[in-house]
Amino acid sequence: MISRTLRFASSRLSRSSSARPSEVSISSDAPASLEPLRQPLLDDSDVERGTEEATEEAAAEAPAAAALAPSSPTARVAEDAPVHSPPDASIALQVGGMTCARCVASVQQALEAVAGVQQVSVDLGSGVARVSGVSTADALICAVEATGRTASVIEGTTLRVGGMTCARCVAAVRGALEAVEGAEDVTVDLASGVAHVRGAARVDALIAAVEAGGRSASLATEEKGSVAPLAPSTRWLALDGMTCNGCSEKVARALREVAGVTSAEVDLEMALARVEVASPEVTTDALVQAVSAVGKRTYSASPVPASSVNEAEFGASKRHSAATFTPQAGSDMVVLAIAGMSCAACTRKVEDRLSSLSGVTSVSVSLMANSGKVQYDSRSVRVPELVDAVNSMGYKATPCGGSADRNNEIVPSGHLDEARRWRHQLIGSLCFTIPVLLLSMVLPATPLAPVIQGYTVSGVLSLRVLLIVLLATPVQFGFGARFYINAFAALAHCATNMDTLVALGTSVAYFYSLASVCACVVNALGHDCYPCQCDEPEQFETAATLITFILLGKYLEASAKGKASEAVESLLQLQPSTALRVECITDVDDAPQEVPASQLSKGDVVKILPGAQVPADCSVVRGSSTVNEAMLTGEAMPVVKLAGDRLIGGSINGPGVLWGLVTAEENTGTLTQIMQIVSDAQHRKPEVQALADVISNYFVPTIISFAVATWVFWTIALHGGILPKRAVPKEALDDPSLTAFRFGCAVLVVACPCALGLATPAAVMVGSGVSAAYGILFKGGDVLERTGKLGAIMFDKTGTLTTGTLKVAHTAVFTGAFTDERLVQLAASAERGSEHPIAAAISRHAQSLGVTTVEPHESSATAGLGLRCVVDGEKVVLGNEAMMRDCGAYISAQQLAACAEWEQQGHTVILLAHEAVAGDKPVVAGMLTLSDTLRPEAHTVVSELHRWGIDVWMVSGDNERAAHAVAMAAAIPADHVVAGVLPAGKLEVVKRLQASHTGRCVAFVGDGINDAPALAQADVGIAIGSGTDVAIETADVVLMKETLADVAIAVDLARVVMARIRLNFCWAFGYNLLGVPLAAGLLYPPFGIELPPMFAGAAMALSSVSVICSSLLLRCYSAPRAFKAPPRSAVAPAKDK
DSSP states (O other), rough: BBOOOOOSSSOEEOOOOTTTTTTEETTOOOOOOGGGTTTSSSSSHHHHHHHHHHHHHHHHHHHHHHHHEEEEEEEOOOOOOOBBBBOOOEEEEEEHHHHHHHHHHHHHHHHHHHEEEEEEEETTTTTEEEEEESSSSHHHHHHHTTHHHHTEBBOOOEEEEOOOHHHHHHHHHHHHHTTTTTTTEEEEEETTTTEEEEEEEEHHHHHHHHTTOEEEEOOOOOTOOOOOSSSSSSSEEEEEEEHHHHHHHHHHHHHSSSSSEEEEETTTEEEETEEESEEEEEOOOHHHHHHHOOSSSSEEEOOOGGGGGTTTTTTHHHHHHHHSOOOOOOOEEEEEEEOOOOOHHHHHHHHHHHHHHTTEEEEEEEEETTTEEEEEEEETTOOHHHHHHHHHTOOOEEEEEEEOGGGHHHOOOOHHHHHHHHHHHHHHHHHHHHHHIIIIHHHHHSTTHHHHHEEEEETTTTTHHHHHHHHHHOOOOOOOOHHHHHHHHHHTTTOOOOHHHHHHHHHHHHHHHHHHHHHHHHHHTOOOOOOOOTTTTTTTHHHHHHHHHHHHHHHHHHHHHHTTTTHHHHHTTTTTOEEEEEGGGGTTOOOEEEEEEEOOOTHHHHHEEEEEEOSOOOEEEEEOEEOHHHHHOOSSSSSEEEETTTEEEEEEOOOSOEEEOSSSSGGSSSHHHHHHHHHHHHSSHHHOOOOOHHHHHHHHHHHHHHHHHHHHHHHHHHHHSOGGGSSSSSHHSSHHHHHOOOOOOHHHHHHHHHHHHHHHHHHHHHHHHHHHHHOOOSSOOHHHHHHTEEEEEEEIIIIIOOOOEEEEEEEEESSSOOOOOHHHHHHHHHHHOOOSSHHHHHHHHHHHHTTOOOOEEEEEEETTEEEEEEEETOOOOOOOOEHHHHHOOOOOOOHHHHHHHHHTTEEEEEEEEOOSTTTOEEEEEEEEEEEOOOOOHHHHHHHHHHHTTTTEEOOOOOOOHHHHHHHTTTTGGGGEEESSSOOTHHHHHHHHHHHHTTTEEEEEOOOSGGGGHHHHHSEEEEEEEOOHHHHHOOSSSSSSSSHHHHHHHHHHHHHHHHHHHHHHHHHHHHHHHHHHHHHHHTTHHOOOOOOOOOHHHHHHHHHHHHHHHHGGGGOOOOOOOTTOOOOOOGGGOOOOO
């Protein structure tokens, strides 16, 4: 029997009758085995040159082939009589002698010239030509051989078989086809639903044999020019028994060793194998047996239909893993370490400069972290351009990480290195400044003063003065050079900063003194042109002492910053460097291999020795131990870990040995997420910081103007005699110019924009570290601010106020034909495959009773109500009262009373209705009540929140009676309970609560996917750490531990941090508001109180230190008495540098 149809799994060179003669292409779905065809045969030059030549050749050959087709003596004709191809059928030819694209074009051209041919597909890889239309095999063979190549008909019939679902179906179909007369060899593949029969069996007889078994069958025909293979090339197998990457590799290796298999891939997460075979001789049974024979562990496999496989998801985990390390085009993020910033004005200028670049979408620069986070479009701007923009302003920027390297989002601030550099400069400056002070202030008060003053240089300059000039100059332009460099860099961009004030104030003092010395020299040379006091060059020590004090302040500031960032940077040290990887779970007794932790992949098995760090997020597969997670979750007590428990990367193993299955790679693990959140917290600024940013823009120009005005005022007042002499000290009248100069200089150096710039980021950084010690992660300083202003907080009920672990407490049957076991069986079968907590509780109850469940059909769920499905041919409705009413089921008053009684006890009631008789309305057959346990700390948390003046609300999708029972136990007022809310309705509830609390913030606490919209809508979304990834991603605050106590601690800590920020601002503003008038001489006329420039500089240097020290006091925070606080060792100390 001549083949009626042929299909190919591999890709092909094809040309439809409507295509241009010069078009030759390889299908984009070509398998890896045909990949070489894309390169040597079909590169650009071949396609342009080769296809043109092939077209010309084929055009010449085609007429001759058509003429020879009916009677060519060289044509090899089948032994049977010529066979005509019926309409919509096709003939497959094995063509020999094709070696390139030109050969394909020649054969294709020849076959298309045969009368009756409608479409031709030629595959170079397999050497098969597929012809559809009304034609004879003889004519086609003659046409091919006329081109100088060989051709023969591939015999057999291919059927598409519908209704096969398992191995028994395959066996039944194979047996039916083998019983047909003329069928010699039968191959049936479940995955593709195709059966191939070799021999001379009639097609109608084969179809009838399949249909007699209750299945459908049809001749595999051409669809839209596609080519059907003789036998399926892709087989899908469902696998069981695999637990790690080692298992999947073993299974894949075993499949590849089967004769005829060209490739095999295994997806561990989907538990599927995709096997490419070269011929239909490779049976599915052989593949199943190969899997079963693997290694020491028991693996099993079963064929699955291709229609049930989502090929797009197959291997997605591996692709995602690889893509994680590849920066994507478009939106991207980079963290820049920026050196040289000194105040809030610097951060503002850097942000403005980066924001002005095309493609930059957002910028946030942290003075405390010495870094900036830039969100940008990589198609418009590149990282080097960002770096150059910052460097052009006089700062030094270095890229430290981005989307491809999430672990670098916490930039080591380098405060300790910075402190070391400031210390070296301070020591050097002291070596020169101390002699200057001795010569200018101490020596004149000793008996040696007249002797020393008598020594002169060339009779024009005192030796003491010369030494002071020589010692003060290196301090001014050597150790103070950094202030000049930064000041001039800022001026180059028409900006000012703290360095501008320092450089200007010290320069005025230095050059004023230098001008006085030069005047003395000129006078000594006989030119009495300038009034001066050559023996009192006291402003040199003012300039030198100013710089030394400022260097001291910078050193103390950098040291304090290091202490403030210590807790945050300690997270970097929690990253494990190495891991002990085991090849497979079955080989845990073998010697492990030490590898870098960064090389671990999802599905790897690692061995964790006693006292070792867990290298990545894992699931325990063997062993038991206790694990210290204090540095990550704040949980003080070691946590017992058994098989199936979760391990967090970076935690410390206790006395036992554990084997873990890696569930997340280093760049996506819990530790990385914590570091990302902490990094965001440093760069997201609260609204109060905006005030400091605005003031910083005008601060320095204002202080310079005020200093000039001060100098002008005292010059006029002292020289013009505006002030009465008795109101001014005598020394001011003796030298009015010097007095006016001192006041102006003091104003320049006493002002401190640094304190304003550090008031917020210092407190946010320390607060972030303290909250991380408690296992509480705020996603930004703005989140801290909003949490500190909460007016209302709304809790979800299930899984938040309660433990979320539902269990079936009671079952009741309402009809005599039903039993409790049947009720549970129908309910568990209906919920099969659902991930809802209620479904999980019913399934656990069924398992505990040993009830067998079946697969439901036609299942459809209604959010917040329940579901409908067909179980064992019986229509079932499962849900709450509203669901019963929706489906028209009758509920008696007695049944409603029973439901109400359980609901008043806080139980969730689930009703089950079924169609007793097909076509009738569903009848309520029984109910299941589910109970949930209120968290033990819920009552205390709610009471504390009430005491702090925060309204507490509860929202639930449960019925009103059950919700009120839980609210009463948690001390939530009845009028603050919103029950019967669908998941989508929680968002509207939050909106209404926000509208009623204008001016104050509203928080929502939840843990599930259906809480995500409400978490996003709330001013502060708080997610329980054990909740879903979607909830945690959406929330503003993440609680690492599964305890409501952390909600209260988070609120309390946010209030304390914001109070500290306000205190810092009060100090920073108060210092400048009091210090500047004092330096300007406000108290000088009435009381003679003056702030000399050198002491003004010391006060300025210490003001920023005081702000940081104030923030460091947050490290002494302890939780409210009602809640136990973790030990202060919960934050891993930073290693000594």
